[in-house]
Each structure stands twice: as structure tokens, then as C-alpha cells.
Amino acid sequence: MRRRLLNEAARVLSEGGPAALSARRLAKEAETSTMAVYTHFGSMPELVRALTREGFDRFLVRVEAVARNDDPVAELAELCGVYQAFARAERDVYAVLFGGSTLLGFTLTDEDRAMGVAVLRHPRDAIRRCIAAGRFRRDADPDLLVRQLFCQMHGLAQLDHVGYLVGAHGPDRVLAAMIHDFAVAAGDPAAAATRSVAAGLGRGDSPA
Amino acid sequence: MRRRLLNEAARVLSEGGPAALSARRLAKEAETSTMAVYTHFGSMPELVRALTREGFDRFLVRVEAVARNDDPVAELAELCGVYQAFARAERDVYAVLFGGSTLLGFTLTDEDRAMGVAVLRHPRDAIRRCIAAGRFRRDADPDLLVRQLFCQMHGLAQLDHVGYLVGAHGPDRVLAAMIHDFAVAAGDPAAAATRSVAAGLGRGDSPA
DNA sequence: GTCCGCTTCATAACAGCGTTACAGTGGGCT
């Protein structure tokens, strides 16, 4: 029943948006009563918490699927592409994980956020390899840089979601430019950055 | 009454957060009945819309208060500082303006978003002056760059709000680094960028 | 002055929400 409630919750959320997620709606979809929510989760916010944990897991799976290769800048670009692809594929879940969406009063705990921070290990390692490979400056600070990149990726994902990135330059164009400029500012030659970004974003699922 | 309801709404929102904003609570605070909301606004979402319009206005006032000076990169940095200061001063309003917060079912219309996009005119003009002054590359695209900067500013503001920017490097450090790297990638020499960012963020209200 | 019309507000109600108290109901273990 627990599994079934979570599955229905994910389905209702993706099909009907955050407003459609209610205890009574869930009970109807799962062919049970609202009590099932309280025996298995305790409250609706706790059910949402379970949803976020699965969301973090799926996010981590995508990120870990990025293969290590001999061009760390391309690898970093691919990680960014995966980030955007996840944000688009699971808009409403992403909004809860990183966008501050409360969704029935649920708010992230420090422990929840730790799961999000844990994902940053991968881009930070990629940045370290960029430094080791001589692409980024030797005195660059991976911890600071990964935070900057995190802000850029989240800002892009959410502004796109909310509808602010319409017009001349779409989100894909902005994404490529941001990664390119990020690498250049970190020390990568412009031509090399252009090549690696194209290679990284071309690999795997396009965020489009 | 209309004014009074809006004032009380802004107060309740800032004091009690989004969850505290309800028609009955508003009616009690403004010493009237819930009907007042419907005669003056039609619905609660429409009242929220009125709140957002005032939010956009206050945002624009802050941005327009940034004085033009002979260092366009510093001016750009100051604009970024003002952006962060506004996001922190009016967290919940900002979350509705740019963060996709629904707040009683309200969602932005294209017209609403146009008010947000209008604010971007100022940083875009600053970027143009950076190009004209020879600080940024002559072939830089202001429209693309301002979108990149927008993403960075929003990502920083919201990740800070949600609580993801704790630890070694706080939001102020990340902000300075992002603007610096943004300028460097656009063509500004690192030393000049460092100086201008320090000057721009030092001016006016600190985002801290 | 008196009446009309219009705006505005108070009361009460409806449907929905999360949540809870209570009364089973079923299956597994002794």
C-alpha cells in the first residue's frame, strides 16, 4: 500500500500538478481511504518527504550515469545537461527539491538538503579534474566554483520553468553560454571551452 | 479598504509567511469581512496579483536608484547587489515574482512576467556600456549575457533562501565570485574585474 | 424630503482540504 500510494502520488503530481495532490484524491486513485496515508506516513507532508527522497535518488542515478572521460570540461558540461534534463523531466518534484516549493506545507530538513548537497560531489570532482588536467587555473577553488555552477544551473532551470526564458535566446542557448563562460573564467581557452561544451551537451540526453 | 487590505496582506505575509495569508485572517486584521476581498479584488489570487505588481514596482525603484557612474562593471555589480538585497528583504514576495511560488493558487500571467523582464533593461544597458567602454568584448551579446546573469542572480537568491548555501562559502562570497567571473568571461581583465566588483558591491546597501 | 440606484459589507452556507477519534476487520502467532 505504501508503494502504491507513492506511485499514485508521483503520477497525480506529474499529471495534475501540485494543486491536484490531496489526501482524498490519493485515496481515491489508490482505491483506499485517507487513513492509509496516516498509517503509512503519518501526515501528508511526510508523504511528500518520501517523494522527495525518491526524487533525490533518481537525480543521483542520472548524475552517476555520466561516464568519466578524458575531457573533464566536456564531462562537466554533460553533468549540467543532465541537471537540466532532470529539472525538466520532473518539474514539480524538482521544485520541491531545490525550488522552495512547499507542497502541502512540507519543507526540507537539513537532512533532506544534505541529499541534494551530496549530488554536488560529482561536478566538484569534475572541476578538480579540470584543474588537474590544466584546463582550469591551478589556484581555482572547486568548492566555490561548484557553488557558482549550482546557482547557475538552478537559476536556469527555474526561470525556464516559470516562463522567463522566452524570446531570442532559449534555455539551451543560455545553458551552453553559461557553461562556456564558466570554463573560460576558470581559465580554459575559449576555443577549447567551445569544443568541450559542444561535446558534453551533445552526449547523452539533450536537455531539450 | 483596498489599500488597507493590501497593506495588511503585505504585513501578514512578511510576518507569518505564505501559510499565514488567508482571507479570514486578512479580514480580521483589517477589521472587516472576507467579502471585502471579493468586492475589491474578485478572489484571493487576484489580491496576490496586486501584491506582486507592487512588488515589481518596489523592485524597479531599487534598481533605478542605482546611479550611473564611470565604471560600468562596478555599476553592474551594484545592480547585482541590489537584486540580492531585494530578494532577501522581501523573500516571500520575491518567491512569487521569480520563484514560481503559487501562493493561494496564483500564477503569473505573461503580462506579469513582462514587468519582471522590464527590470532587465537596466543590467542590459550596463552591459552595453561595459562593451562601449572596452571592458567587455566588442562582439559580446548583451541580450544573451543579461539572461545568463539573470539566471545566476536568481539561482543565488533562491538557493540561499531555501538554505543550500551554508558552509564554507556564504552567499556574499558566491555573489562576488560570480560577478567577477561573469566579467572576466566577457573580456574584462581579472584585476580590473576584482576592483570593480569590490567597488560596486561596497556601494549602497550591502546584500548581507 | 423622498425615492431610486449603486456600491459596499456582514452573515451564513457549501464544498473542499488535512487531520483525528472510533469502530471494526483481517491475518498471523501462540
Next chain:
DNA sequence: AGCCCACTGTAACGCTGTTATGAAGCGGAC
């Protein structure tokens, strides 16, 4: 068999946004 415990259906409480209804006040016309 008997017992216990996890589970669930029903109904209710207090909250939400919203609406129907009626009353009150105000401004202008005659």
C-alpha cells in the same frame, strides 16, 4: 481456538476559498 496487532473505513472537527443573500450607507433626481 483465542488473542493481538496492524490496518482501514466512517464520520466528524476546524480550517480554507468562495458564493448567495440581505442589509446598510451614500449620491443624485425630482
